[in-house]
Amino acid sequence: MPDLTPAHNRRIVLAARPQGLPQPGDFRLEHAPIPEPQEGQVLLHTEYLSLDPYMRNLMDEIGPGYAPSVELGGVMPGGTVSRVVKSRHPDWREGGLVLAGAGWQDYAVADGASLMSLDGMDRPSLALGGLGMPAFTAHVGLLDIGQPQPGETVVVAAATGAVGAMVGQIAKLKGARVVGIVGGADKRRYALEELGFDATIDRHDPGFARQLAEACPDGIDVYFENVGGAVLLAVLPLLNLNARMPVCGFIAHYNGGADLPVAEQDHLPQLLATVLQKRVRMQGFIILDHYGPRFDAFQREMSAWLAADRIKVREDVVQGLEHAPDAFTGLLQGRNFGKLVVKVA
Amino acid sequence: MPDLTPAHNRRIVLAARPQGLPQPGDFRLEHAPIPEPQEGQVLLHTEYLSLDPYMRNLMDEIGPGYAPSVELGGVMPGGTVSRVVKSRHPDWREGGLVLAGAGWQDYAVADGASLMSLDGMDRPSLALGGLGMPAFTAHVGLLDIGQPQPGETVVVAAATGAVGAMVGQIAKLKGARVVGIVGGADKRRYALEELGFDATIDRHDPGFARQLAEACPDGIDVYFENVGGAVLLAVLPLLNLNARMPVCGFIAHYNGGADLPVAEQDHLPQLLATVLQKRVRMQGFIILDHYGPRFDAFQREMSAWLAADRIKVREDVVQGLEHAPDAFTGLLQGRNFGKLVVKVA
Structure with a gap:
């Protein structure tokens, strides 16, 4: 079998800090040598890259406490499902599949301690969505802070997205009434018929606020x-x-924030x-x-729900690293339908 | 001793809903017959009336959930220290002193169940301040929600007011560092020297935000x-x-909200x-x-602190019901210095 992996590392870096919605010129595709792992490190080859809204924040200059800004010229960060192609760490064998944070590139070196094994997982891309960060976000935020009680009304926006679809489905499993806000008729239908939400509202509808009141x-x-x-x-009143x-x-x-009706x-x-x-x-x-105190409990509960088909997962898979910037801009506009991942290799 | 109590009931009613800061014409002083208590009721004569910022909200038309709006023509509401002058309730003897919500008027009838006895209290007006609603507000908000830990920094505004002074002093007793925001040099001095705050800032100072940063x-x-x-x-960053x-x-x-630097x-x-x-x-x-779950614990702790002089209370006493509207407008502008009460009788 011929080796089709590129002999260099393609990486997408931050070329300029966006003004508003990111533009193609804010990103730059570069070619660089494939890095060499040091003792205790592994070389990773990216299979799937996760695209998530938080990345937009990291493109700005931000203060301490959140997460570090991406440097100008730095590789765009992101969670990945990666293959270990060289290992200089005793715990990781070559050929194994891991959850990593390799970012928007073909190859990366990583410390062994920062990885999680995905060996034996039927559908490893779920580690970026339904069994990963977005679903964990929904689980912690909804259950630990939101604390929905049976019969209560839960409202979630971006309700077919990676986080929102989980929030709504977990809330249903906890006995709440769920109203999802989505963009477009296809997503409304999916949220009602597949995810089992009680009502949906289209955020593009001019009567949106009134409809939300009627649905609640x-x-x-x-x-x-x-x-x-x-x-x-619309929610506040x-x-x-x-x-x-x-x-x-x-x-x-x-x-x-251009969507605000009365921005001034x-x-x-x-x-x-x-x-x-x-x-x-x-x-x-x-x-x-x-992650420390809470991830294991999440993963146990969510694995059981997925196995029993009580939670549904939809992925929106984009082919090719070079399309990551476009796909990311679409994510910020709600053009994706389900958890957005890039199939890199 | 001649009976100097008026033979009618003076009451201050809401004449118009204020536009911005309340004006004299938003209130009206009326004379009405002294009401008669029914079976199970008492007739109360107001000794002290509490003036508090929340009353401003009740002058607006507001939605359900907060507290009912004052009706146009209705008596302005408020907590009072009142004397029982007629009793048709077995639990309340004539001549006794009670905490009530008689509002801005000389006389009111009340159900016996809505009263709390103040007999034996050395300084009954404290029931409206240091041992009453404002201090209880500080206790619940600071301790149950704020949860200051020793060495942490607590910031409170209106820091010599009825609530603020309690917030700062309770925070000090819990080992926090306290920065108080006040209006004027006298209040700064009082907060530092009498209340024992660690730093104070004058909110009128043009360098206010920078000074707050330096103080924290x-x-x-x-x-x-x-x-x-x-x-x-100024606090957010x-x-x-x-x-x-x-x-x-x-x-x-x-x-x-005219004080916002960039209101638009x-x-x-x-x-x-x-x-x-x-x-x-x-x-x-x-x-x-x-009140139900928490008031007794507050009162025990606060009574002990006051008795031991670990908490200081300052009252700003206005003489005469007719001055309540002016005093209230001053409260909204920060013209009071300490807990504002009106000596009615």
């Missing part, structure tokens, strides 16, 4: 915040007393009034903080 | 939110990872970014929810 006749008990913007503003709002992201603002108005007083009057608990969380 | 070299772990506006915007923000009020916005800008994205990146927990609370 008993108000909203848990709003899983991953978009902000117009969705958040519907929140019930003692509502919970896990804050996982706010993709509507990542590129400048200050909505901070409205948020404060709601938080006070409705005794809302709002809590930001970054999933990286929770 | 280790960042902010707990921000007790009772003002919003420019103070909140200083919050530490896992900071807590009990939301008790936001007086800067009650009259339209939407600060909601900045708040969301901070909550997410710093994993902030923000939680609104309304003290009325907490």
